[in-house]
Amino acid sequence: MAVTKEQILAAADQIAAEGQRPTLEAIRQITGGSYTTISPVLNEWKAKQTSTAAPIREPAPQAVADRLAEVGAEVWSIALELANARLASEREALEKARADLEADRVEATELADRLAGQVDELQSRLASIEAAEAAARGEAGELREALTAMKERAATAEARAAELRTELDHAHQEGRQMRGERDQAQGVALERAEVIEKLRDELATARTTAEQSERRAAELRLELDRAHQDADKASQALADQQQASRAKAAELDQIKGELVKVQAKAEADQAAHQEQRKQMAQEAARQAERYTKAQADRDAARSDAAQAREDAARLAGQLQAHQEQAAALLARINPAESKPASTRKKGGE
Template sequence: MATTKEQVWAAADELAAEGKNPTLANVRERLGGGSYTDISAAMQVWRANRQAAAAPIREPAPAAITEKLGELAGEIWAAALELANARLSAEREALEQARHEAEQTRQEAADLADQIAAELDQARATLRQQAEQLAAGAAEIERLRGELAANAEALNAATHRADIAEASRAELQARVEQLTGLLREEQAARQEAEADAYAVRADVARLTAELAASERRASDAEARASKAEQETGQARREAESARFAEQAAQARLESAAREIEQLRRDRAEAEERARKSEEEAAELRGRLAAVVPSDQPRGEQPPVRRARKPKDKGEDER
C-alpha cells in the first residue's frame, strides 16, 4: 500500500512534537515502511510549510516614524528596503541554488535508500528461503536416518532368516543322508529276501518234483509219500512266509522311497527359501550402500552371512 503525503506529514508532526528530528529514516520507521522517494517528496513540502510559517512578518514603517522622520526617513527606509530586498534576492538565489543541489542530493540519497531497502528485502527473502531449505534438508536427513535404521533392521532380520534357512537345510541334508542309509539297508534286505525266496522257490520246485515222484511211487512207498507230503507242506509254509516277508520289505521300501521324495521336495523348498533370503539380503545391502554416506567406514556395516550353496542331487545320492 502506497504512503500518502498526509500520513508522512502526520508522522513528521508527531516526531517534531516529541522533540525528535523528523529525518527520512525516523519518518519511515514511524510509518512502518514505505518508499524513500515518496517520503522525501512529502517531507520537502512539509519543511517548506514549516519555514513559511516561521518566516518573520515584513510590514511598512509605522506611521509614527513616518510622521516624525518625514520625507528623509521615508527615503532612508526605502533605501534600506531596497538594500534588504537586494540582499534577500541574492540570498534567495543562493538558497534556491543550495535547495536545488540539496534536492538533487536528497533525490540521489532517496534512490540509494530505495535500492538499499530493495536489496535488504531481497536479502531477507533469500535468508528465509535458505532457512526453509536448511529446515527441509534437516528433515530429509532425519528421514534418511530413519530409513537407514529400518534397512539395518530389515537386513538383520533377513540375515537371521538366512541363518535359520541354512540350519534347516543342513538338518534336512542330514535327514536325507540318514534316510538314504536306511534305503540302502532296505535294498540290501530286499535283495537278501529275494535270494531267500529264490532258494525257497527252488526248494518248492524240487519238492514238487519229489512229490510227483512220490505219488507215482505211492503204491510202493506209502510211508515215504506221507513223509514227502509233510516236507512239501513245510516247504509251502516256508514259501508263504518268504512271500509275506518279501511283501513287507517291498512296502517298507516304497514307504522309504516316498519319505525320501518328500524330503527332497522339502529340501528344494528350503533351498528356494534360502535363495530368496539371500536375494533379499543382497537387495538390502544394495539399498544400505545407497543411503550410507560415502565417508562412513565400511567396517561399521552389519555383517551379512551368505547362505551356503546347496549340494547337487547327485552329491546327495552319493
C-alpha cells in the first residue's frame, strides 16, 4: 500500500516530539515506503520548520542592560545589526549547503532506492540461494551416501581386483606349468616317436625273424614229419624187435627147459654118456650165446626206440619254442597279427 504525505508528516512530528532528529530511515521504519517517496515530504517538513523560526530578538539581559546602560541602545543596535548580518550570511551559506545537501540527498535517495531494489533482489537471490543451498545440502547428503556406496563398491572392487590379480598370478603359474608340461609332453612325444621308429625297425626285424622262423618252422615241421616217420619206423622196428624178443624169449624158455632136461639127463647119464654130455654142454653154451645175443638185440631195439622218442620230443619242443617266439614277436608288434601265428601253430601240430 502507498504511503501518504500526511503519514510521513505525522511520523516526522512524532519523531521530533520525542526529541530525535527525523531521518529517512526513521520515518521508513514507521510508515514503510521508499526513500524517493519519503524524501520530498521530509524536505518540505524541514523547510516549514526553518521558515517558522524567527530571528533572534531577545532583550538584553538585565546584567548587560545594567552594565551597558552607559553605552546605550546604540551599541546594542549595532550589535544586533552585526548579528543579523552575520546570520544572513550564515543563512546564505546554509542555503548553499542545503542545496548541495539536497543534491547529495537526492543522489543518496536514488542510490538508496537502487540499493533497496538491490537489497530486495539480493534478498530474493538469497532466498533462491538458500533454497538452492538446501537442495544442494540434500544433494550433498545424497552424494555423500552415493560416495559412501561408491567407496564400499570401490573397496569391494579393490578386493575383487586383488582376487583377480591372485587368480591371474595363479593362471600365469598354471600357464607356465602347462607350457612346461607341454614341452615335457613334446619331449615325451619325440621320445615316443623315436621309440615308435625303433619299434618299426624292430617290427621289420621281427617280421624278417618271423619269416625266418616260419621258414625254420616249416623246416622243423618237415624234420618233425621225418622224425615222426622215423619214430613210426622205430616203433614198428621196436614192435618187430619186441615180437622177435618175445619169440626168442619163448625159444629161450624152451631152450632152458630143454637144457634143464638135458642137464638132468646128462647128470643121470653122466657116467655112461660122457661124450654126449660134452655135446649137450656145447649145445647149451650155443643156446646161451643165442639167448644173450637175443637179449642184447632186444635192449638195442629198446634203446633205439627211446632215442627216437627223445629225438621226436626234442624236435617237437624246438618247433613249439620257435612258434611261441614268433607268436610273442607278432603279439608285441601288433596284437591283431597273433591270430595267424596261433592258426599256424595249430596247423603245425
